Amino acid sequence: MSFRPIFESHPWDDVKASIYAKTGADVERALAAPRRTLDDFRALISPAAAPYLEQMAQLSQQRTRQRFGHTVQLYVPLYLSNECQNICTYCGFSLDNKIARRTLSSVEMLAEAAVLKGWGYEHVLLVTGEANQTVGVDYLEKALRTLRPHFAHLSMEVQPLDQEDYERLIPEGLNTVLVYQETYHQDDYKKHHPKGKKSNFHYRLDTPDRLGRAGIHKMGLGVLIGLEDWRTDCFYAALHLDYLERTYWQTKYSLSFPRLRPAEGMLQPKVEMSDRELVQLICAYRLLSDEVELSLSTRENPTFRDHVVQLGITSLSAGSKTNPGGYAVAPESLEQFEISDERSPAAIAAMLRRQGLEPVWKDWDATLTALAR
Amino acid sequence: MKTQPLVIAGRTFASRLFTGTGKFSSSALMEEALLASGSELVTVALKRVNVADADDDILRHLGHPQFSLLPNTSGVRTAKEAVFAAQLAREALETNWLKLEIHPDPKYLLPDPVETLRAAEELVKLGFVVLPYVHADPVLCKRLEEAGVAAVMPLGAPIGSNKGLLTREFLEIIIGQSRVPVVVDAGLGAPRTPPPPSKWAPTRCW
Numbered sequence: 389m390s391f392r393p394i395f396e397s398h399p400w401d402d403v404k405a406s407i408y409a410k411t412g413a414d415v416e417r418a419l420a421a422p423r424r425t426l427d428d429f430r431a432l433i434s435p436a437a438a439p440y441l442e443q444m445a446q447l448s449q450q451r452t453r454q455r456f457g458h459t460v461q462l463y464v465p466l467y468l469s470n471e472c473q474n475i476c477t478y479c480g481f482s483l484d485n486k487i488a489r490r491t492l493s494s495v496e497m498l499a500e501a502a503v504l505k506g507w508g509y510e511h512v513l514l515v516t517g518e519a520n521q522t523v524g525v526d527y528l529e530k531a532l533r534t535l536r537p538h539f540a541h542l543s544m545e546v547q548p549l550d551q552e553d554y555e556r557l558i559p560e561g562l563n564t565v566l567v568y569q570e571t572y573h574q575d576d577y578k579k580h581h582p583k584g585k586k587s588n589f590h591y592r593l594d595t596p597d598r599l600g601r602a603g604i605h606k607m608g609l610g611v612l613i614g615l616e617d618w619r620t621d622c623f624y625a626a627l628h629l630d631y632l633e634r635t636y637w638q639t640k641y642s643l644s645f646p647r648l649r650p651a652e653g654m655l656q657p658k659v660e661m662s663d664r665e666l667v668q669l670i671c672a673y674r675l676l677s678d679e680v681e682l683s684l685s686t687r688e689n690p691t692f693r694d695h696v697v698q699l700g701i702t703s704l705s706a707g708s709k710t711n712p713g714g715y716a717v718a719p720e721s722l723e724q725f726e727i728s729d730e731r732s733p734a735a736i737a738a739m740l741r742r743q744g745l746e747p748v749w750k751d752w753d754a755t756l757t758a759l760a761r
Numbered sequence: 762m763k764t765q766p767l768v769i770a771g772r773t774f775a776s777r778l779f780t781g782t783g784k785f786s787s788s789a790l791m792e793e794a795l796l797a798s799g800s801e802l803v804t805v806a807l808k809r810v811n812v813a814d815a816d817d818d819i820l821r822h823l824g825h826p827q828f829s830l831l832p833n834t835s836g837v838r839t840a841k842e843a844v845f846a847a848q849l850a851r852e853a854l855e856t857n858w859l860k861l862e863i864h865p866d867p868k869y870l871l872p873d874p875v876e877t878l879r880a881a882e883e884l885v886k887l888g889f890v891v892l893p894y895v896h897a898d899p900v901l902c903k904r905l906e907e908a909g910v911a912a913v914m915p916l917g918a919p920i921g922s923n924k925g926l927l928t929r930e931f932l933e934i935i936i937g938q939s940r941v942p943v944v945v946d947a948g949l950g951a952p953r954t955p956p957p958p959s960k961w962a963p964t965r966c967w
Contacts (some may be wrong), residue, residue, distance in 0.1 A: 454923060459785075540808075606867075639867070746787050756837060756842065756846065
């Protein structure tokens with residue numbers, strides 16, 4: 389069992405055409421539906437939905453508050469390594485980028501962790517490049533063992549692993565894995581990932597299935613917006629989510645929608661997504677699912693984040709550094725990408741409070757993960 | 762909601778309203794709302810509080826003598842996890858009262874009846890005052906009652922759905938045959954939701 393047959397039964401060009409063929413009547417039908425389908429979602433992300441943005445935003449806000457209350461979860465990335473064996477056209481850590489490489493030791497991880505703890509963080513996302521020799525499963529296991537005593541909730545955004553690797557890491561405190569397909573367009577995927585393990589489109593596509601079979605508590609999906617037509621790519625992310633929710637029903641899901649940011653040596657985005665279009669996407673995801681978590685990183689600028697946090701977002705990062713050692717050990721090293729919102733976690737928390745939202749620093753307990761297996 | 766006193770496990774409550782703590786826009790507002798409600802039993806998710814922190818923001822705002830904390834096991838997926846979490850909660854919050862929540866389904870947070878019954882049996886033996894969150898399933902509620910739970914907490918509608926008493930027919934059966942208090946737990950929504958029929962009132966939680 390895997391997502392692949394479903395994916396292959398939805399040819400890219402057909403999906404794209406069906407989205408762009410949607411009309412205002414389709415959008416109105418979708419907005420009025422008590423439970424929305426993937427076909428409704430096509431209407432809500434279509435150009436035809438643009439005039440309905442205000443209505444979508446109001447509905448999205450209402451659904452989010454009803455399900456999640458007046459709260460926003462805060463998390464922070466902790467970059468452990470910029471070693472990478474992949475060539476990705478959009479990433480500062482790409483193998484062909486001549487930058488100083490660094491992988492944090494356990495002592496350095498703890499120095500970074502101390503800064504994050506000082507800011508109040510309990511939910512931390514561990515990030516590495518994809519380099520099996522230096523940051524393979526042994527390294528990740530060591531990282532989890534080092535950091536687990538200090539945080540309530542540990543997530544990872546690292547190279548896709550085999551099922552048995554995930555099964556090994558979950559008892560070590562791994563709660564959540566983020567794995568973005570980047571793009572569901574196979575030909576473009578190949579162009580953007582010409583070398584390294586990541587060039588295997590299907591291994592990446594199958595990763596959420598391996599995670600589900602391993603019994604991961606939560607996984608995050610998404611595409612990198614800017615590589616291909618965002619509406620079509622995001623439909624596939626929704627299709628993937630729909631399949632996963634039906635198949636791995638004990639797993640929780642989150643969605644992200646990172647827009648390409650400038651990075652050392654990267655190509656310019658092929659497709660630009662406007663702020664209004666990103667709001668449309670966020671609202672469309674919420675109207676498709678009341679329950680899915682929607683996450684927004686510091687890739688987005690303060691003004692945009694301050695506004696959109698009311699419209700469906702359930703988790704935010706703050707104070708992020710995208711270079712290994714960026715918080716304490718080596719603040720000047722090269723970042724994976726430039727962030728746009730440089731406000732401190734305390735400033736973000738204050739912004740949320742001003743908007744009548746409670747910043748949530750802890751919504752898990754490490755002891756619960758300890759029993760997950 | 763002050764009518765005839767509610768008695769659970771030998772303890773009398775003047776208010777029949779139990780309150781949660783998870784969705785407020787600030788802990789100060791939560792405190793204000795809970796005080797205004799007259800509620801005496803306040804549920805707290807173990808995963809949301811930092812029990813090692815004497816200054817935990819949520820717990821700090823719940824330190825009123827009229828509030829008794831009802832820790833819940835939200836987040837656990839099995840009976841084994843629930844029993845472990847219950848023991849942690851008892852240790853940390855110094856109460857043997859427990860709202861037993863086992864929902865392996867993180868989407869709708871629907872309770873697992875099999876694991877809930879298993880956990881309830883174990884927790885009662887361990888001396889907990891168990892209030893399980895369950896479907897409005899009359900047979901399950903009787904099985905839990907036989908296991909020794911202090912009350913049953915059937916859902917009125919899916920959590921967070923604000924749909925009121927969708928399970929009314931089944932709740933009436935549960936109330937009609939229950940020997941322990943029945944606390945309708947989830948999905949009720951805003952105060953505008955029509956109150957339950959008066960015939961429910963005298964002897965049960967309602």
